[in-house]
Amino acid sequence: xxxxxxxxxxxxxxxxxxxxxxxxxxxxxxxxxxxxxxxxxxxxxxxxxxxxxxxxxxxxxxxxxxxxxxxxxxxxxxxxxxxxxxxxxxxxxxxxxxxxxxxxxxxxxxxxxxxxxxxxxxxxxxxxxxxxxxxxxxxxxxxxxxxxxxxxxxxxxxxxxxxxxxxxxxxxxxxxxxxxxxxxxxxxxxxxxxxxxxxxxxxxxxxxxxxxxxxxxxxxxxxxxxxxxxxxxxxxx
Numbered sequence: 387x388x389x390x391x392x393x394x395x396x397x398x399x400x401x402x403x404x405x406x407x408x409x410x411x412x413x414x415x416x417x418x419x420x421x422x423x424x425x426x427x428x429x430x431x432x433x434x435x436x437x438x439x440x441x442x443x444x445x446x447x448x449x450x451x452x453x454x455x456x457x458x459x460x461x462x463x464x465x466x467x468x469x470x471x472x473x474x475x476x477x478x479x480x481x482x483x484x485x486x487x488x489x490x491x492x493x494x495x496x497x498x499x500x501x502x503x504x505x506x507x508x509x510x511x512x513x514x515x516x517x518x519x520x521x522x523x524x525x526x527x528x529x530x531x532x533x534x535x536x537x538x539x540x541x542x543x544x545x546x547x548x549x550x551x552x553x554x555x556x557x558x559x560x561x562x563x564x565x566x567x568x569x570x571x572x573x574x575x576x577x578x579x580x581x582x583x584x585x586x587x588x589x590x591x592x593x594x595x596x597x598x599x600x601x602x603x604x605x606x607x608x609x610x611x612x613x614x615x616x617x618x619x620x621x622x623x
Contacts, residue, residue, distance in 0.1 A: 409545050414541055431592040435598065438598065441548075445548070447551070448504075457555050459501070467622075481618075482495050494515060496513050497559070502549050510543075511526055511527035512573065522566040522567070523602070524570050527573045530608065574604075576605045576606070
């Protein structure tokens with residue numbers, strides 16, 4: 387079966403019950419086919435734009451408190467970096483948390499790997515808060531070597547933003563009185579493969595989907611990757 391036919395078959399089977407897991411499907415991470423043909427990401431993005439009600443049907447999940455904790459975990463106060471882990475985004479997120487990363491646009495990193503479900507799968511990479519604009523960002527973080535597509539990133543952080551109970555999240559982080567504007571955000575290095583996809587004019591539907599879903603895109607300077615790698619070299623000798 388060609389990939390075009392496989393995409394068609396998968397899309398025909400997507401419904402309200404399965405849409406919350408759609409970002410995990412292999413087809414959203416396919417690149418190509420190249421040449422004059424419409425890209426796989428564009429075909430899927432076009433279909434999603436025509437079926438937005440499915441994405442908007444994703445509902446918050448119930449996350450029960452464990453030992454009085456729900457989204458904010460006391461174990462994150464003194465995080466430990468697992469040098470043997472191959473989860474590069476998680477290690478980068480821990481580094482940004484430990485170094486109290488902050489910039490004028492994103493605000494300050496206030497937590498990392500925020501759980502959404504009672505099961506271990508599905509975590510928001512970073513949570514940042516910009517005080518002067520009262521913005522709380524749910525961040526999908528990608529390192530400079532990530533091979534995921536922009537479409538996959540869009541769908542993952544949008545899904546998480548729908549699944550997390552936003553009122554309870556604000557309460558857990560002491561922001562309930564401020565009622566911040568919550569923004570699903572993709573955070574990329576400027577020189578990454580995904581960044582180049584965004585700049586590529588061959589992906590207008592993917593970019594339109596990101597705008598319609600109100601997923602924001604922010605950039606990290608390449609120097610942060612160098613600092614992170616230097617940190618790993620010292621920490622993981």
